Amino acid sequence: MRYQPLSFLNIPYSLKSLPLNGHFDFDEIHHAASDFGNRYQFLPLAVLHPKSVSDIATTIRHIWQLGPGSELTVAARGHGHSLQGQAQAHRGIVVNMKSLSGLKMHTYTGKHPYVDVSGGELWINVLHETLKYGLAPKSWTDYLYLSVGGTLSNAGISGQSFRHGPQISNVHQLEVVTGKGEVVNCSEKKNADLFYGVLGGLGQFGIITRAIISLEPAPKMVKWIRVLYSDFATFVRDQEHLISAEKTFDYIEGFVIINKTGLLNNWRSSFNPQDPVQARQFESDGRTLFCLELAKNFNPDEIDIVNNVRHVMINQSSAIVLIRYSNF
Ligand SMILES: Cc1cc2nc3c(=O)[nH]c(=O)nc-3n(C[C@H](O)[C@H](O)[C@H](O)COP(=O)(O)OP(=O)(O)OC[C@H]3O[C@@H](n4cnc5c(N)ncnc54)[C@H](O)[C@@H]3O)c2cc1C
Incomplete structure (x- = not known):
């Protein structure tokens, strides 16, 4: 017509x-x-x-x-x-x-688990759904109130990228509406040009309506460590060492802290504010500081092994270390 x-x-x-x-x-x-x-x-x-x-x-x-x-x-x-x-x-x-996010998610368990989700779904909902099966996506963004289509159109980077690659490297298949209005399935093997065009394509090669995303077993517990540096060279050396080490953390991310008060206050609140020794360590005097955020996943019966992990890996003489344990 x-x-x-x-x-x-x-x-x-x-x-x-x-x-x-x-x-x-x-x-x-x-x-x-x-x-x-x-x-x-x-x-x-x-x-x-x-x-x-x-x-x-x-x-x-x-x-x-x-x-x-x-x-x-x-x-x-x-x-x-x-x-x-x-x-x-x-x-x-x-x-x-987001109007499409009501479409049902399907989680597939087994040797190579994956989840089939709408492009409009928020990552936080993907996490909640897959956790019901003891599973979680391999690669994340720090902030989870972003849509699957939105981050797959960019890259989706966080502290797991050094191991698994960004989120766009953990997608098995996409359903895409092309610029002509065709609904096309694509993957590494099928319509590969479209697949690699859309992933990281800033929304210019089609609209992602569904994505099949690789999963792995979710950790039961996490040891979470923040390390604060005033010296850039030490910060970078530690980060490079941790990323390339064989037995290392499951999450490694580095930040530059230029906010004079906000972030440091946030850190300070993690310690007992009544403790003047700890609180004083967070005086930045307006300087730029550097932060490594690290996490080690573990099962409750491995806590002794995990307790030793930081002593081997971090140059503690030039850093302030903050540790927490969380249930996943
Ligand atoms: C507070 C905050 C924290 C962030 N944290 C991280 C982080 O840790 N790691 C990281 O990598 N990034 C991070 N970002 C950046 C974020 O990943 C991108 O801005 C992402 O595009 C936002 O997703 P969204 O769902 O809001 O997308 P939108 O802003 O709605 O869209 C972004 C782009 O993607 C296109 N798009 C959206 N949906 C689709 C779809 N279904 N199909 C095709 N194209 C589509 C849009 O047209 C647009 O071009 C952060 C951003 C903010 C504001």
Whole structure:
């Protein structure tokens, strides 16, 4: 069927006529013109709240058929935690991926466990679901209120990346709605160009509607260590040593602390504030400090072995060390 060119004024009518399970909103659009960066505000023409993958495919196919004359752009929006308007579409269509997050997650146990999730799902929900099976994704971001599609369009980096790679290296398969509105499954072996284009593709090669993500057994307990350095060379030497060591931590991440009070106060609160000796160690006098955050996963019966791990690995003479144990 050939579509006639539409004027911009007619586009809303054409969108409203599409057979969808979800709906377009042309009025409540302001939230789609903001993001975490709070620097760019591009109002879309409409927000699509899809209830199914076919809603997204139908919409994009329609826009493709309208042709470039419509000048409609499309942006998927996960949790809107971009900094520079990446999930916004000026006078275009923003696809609210969270509407899809109600689609059921499926966790598969066995030798090579994985979870099959919607692209709009938040990582925190993926964690809660997979923990029911004693499993967890291998690679994380620090902050878990981000969407699966949102971080897979970037990279998804955290303290497990040195071992497992970023989140985009732990995906078996994707379901993607392409720029022509086709729904395509892709993986390393099938439609590999699309797979590698979409992973880390900043939303420019298609919309991720489902992802199959590799899992591993979740630890029962975690020994969590923060090490604070004033000397950059020692900080880097320790970090490189820990990352390349054979028997090392399960999570290693380095930070530069330039915040004069906030983060250090947060650290200080981890100690007994009544203890002046400990509290004094966190005076930064406005200097830049460096922090290693480390975690060792273990089972409760391994606690003695785990207790020795830091003594072997960290140059303690030039660092302040804070340790905690947590149930996972
Ligand atoms: C407080 C905070 C903490 C963060 N911590 C980390 C961290 O520890 N590690 C890390 O790696 N990053 C981190 N980030 C960066 C974050 O991973 C990216 O900003 C990510 O894109 C945000 O996910 P989102 O769901 O909010 O995506 P959005 O901001 O909604 O979208 C980001 C981009 O992805 C596209 N997109 C969204 N969903 C899809 C989809 N389903 N299919 C295709 N494209 C899509 C959008 O169009 C846009 O281009 C952090 C950001 C913030 C604000």
